[in-house]
Amino acid sequence: DPALVHELMTTAEAVAREAGALVHGGRPTRVTVHATKTSPVDVVTAMDLASETLVRERLAELRPDDGILGEEQGFVRGSSGITWVVDPIDGTVNYLYGLASWSVSVAAVVAGPDEHGAPDPRTWTVLAGAVHSPTDGRTYVAGAGQGATLDGAPLRVNDPQPxxxxxxxxxxxxxxxxxxxxxxxxxxxxxxxxxxxxxxxxxxxxxxxxxxxxxxxxxxxxxxxxxxxxxxxxxxxxxxxxxxxxxxxxxxxxxxxxxxxxxxxxxxxxxxxxxxxx
Ligand code: IPD
Incomplete structure (x- = not known):
């Protein structure tokens, strides 16, 4: 259903951008990487948790019947058949060091059967997804059968090369x-x-x-x-x-x-x- 895929694409993009802004804005200008053994990890964990919590709150408002699987807070089953699969910070080491390559990743999948009922890449169908890179403000969005875009412009892989x-x-x-x-x-x-x-x-x-x-x-x-x-x-x-x-x-x-x-x-x-x- 293209209308459903479009709704999921819009939702994924909005949620990824909002969580990205939170995480980007919340990073201390200088993380004391070497100060103690635990503090850098704690900084990242705190922002990971804040980001995932925001995503969960937004999705509960926008799509209350859907399930969610997140890196930090695990799997909650929904009743709609759709599950959101969320990475609140992908590239945590870059985030920690202030390097640019990290992202927030939000996808809507229909999960195939699996022993725990959680979405499994072997059997799922991904309907929509957004990857937001807060440091350069770029957002990649795709929908099943709808193509993929970067900030609205169509994406295409390179031609095959040796x-x-x-x-x-x-x-x-x-x-x-x-x-x-x-x-x-x-x-x-x-x-x-x-x-x-x-x-x-x-x-x-x-x-x-x-x-x-x-x-x-x-x-x-x-x-x-x-x-x-x-x-x-x-x-x-x-x-x-x-x-x-x-x-x-x-x-x-x-x-x-x-x-x-x-x-x-x-x-x-x-x-x-x-x-x-x-
Ligand atoms: C990691 C990053 C990294 C990849 C690791 C992942 P995280 O994710 O994607 O590029 O090489 O396998 O675990 O831990 O930063 O969410």
Whole structure:
């Protein structure tokens, strides 16, 4: 239903922008990163919580029957069949350090069946999503079957390129053992590509693929809220968003790029068993 998708797109954008303004305005001009071990984390946690609380309040007003899954406050089931999947700050380390690449991500999904009833990227259908980048005021919006835009202008992935001409984005999880494995994959990939970027916000990485700022992106370990909105932005901009060996994009592996152009990266990651180890 295009009218419903449009309503969800408008809601996602409004809520992401409002939460982004709150978080952006609330960042101390200088976070004392090295002052104590816990304070920087506490600053981020406090803003994450404030942002998610605002999103939950707004959605309860605008869409009272929908469920919500957020990074900070978990899953609350709704009665409408629609669930909002929210990352109140994607790119928390950049936010902490005052670097520009962080975002607020809000998506509306119809969840497939899963053992806990929570939205699962293997089976969900994403209807609408918005990714707002407060530091430059940019907002990416997509609706299922409606295309993807950046501040109203249509987005399109780059044409497929040989791997050695591709700018490739990736990211790393927080687990030390996984990082060791990810470093091995990166070390072998780096000599084969134009270059590698680690922007620090998975949602903005996927949006960069949508807009041609990256040719390709891959990452192991994404949470549902990292990929819900931005995965739709990428796919509506013409990207293939997938896992390895024909599996859907999940925490095991998310790869995005233009049809055809993505294939050499998929083969490389499959050869390296990157969804099992890296
Ligand atoms: C992280 C960012 C980062 C990615 C990590 C994510 P967070 O999200 O998206 O780019 O590499 O895997 O956990 O923790 O800042 O919400």
């Amino acid at each position: 791997l050695d001409r591709c700018l490739v984005g990736t990211g790393f999880g927080y687990l030390v053992e996984r990082r060791r494995a990810q470093a091995v994959v990166v070390a072998d990939l780096l000599p084969r590509v134009r270059d590698i970027r680690r922007l620090g916000s998975a949602a903005l990485d996927l949006c960069a693929v949508a807009g041609g700022g990256l040719d390709l992106y891959y990452e192991r370990g994404l949470a549902p809220w990292d990929m819900a909105a931005a995965g739709l932005v990428a796919s509506e901009a013409g990207a293939v968003v997938t896992g390895l060996r024909g599996r859907p994009a999940t925490d095991a592996m998310t790869v995005a790029g233009p049809p055809g152009g993505i294939d050499p990266l998929l083969s490389f990651l499959e050869d390296h068993g990157a969804d099992a180890t890296a």
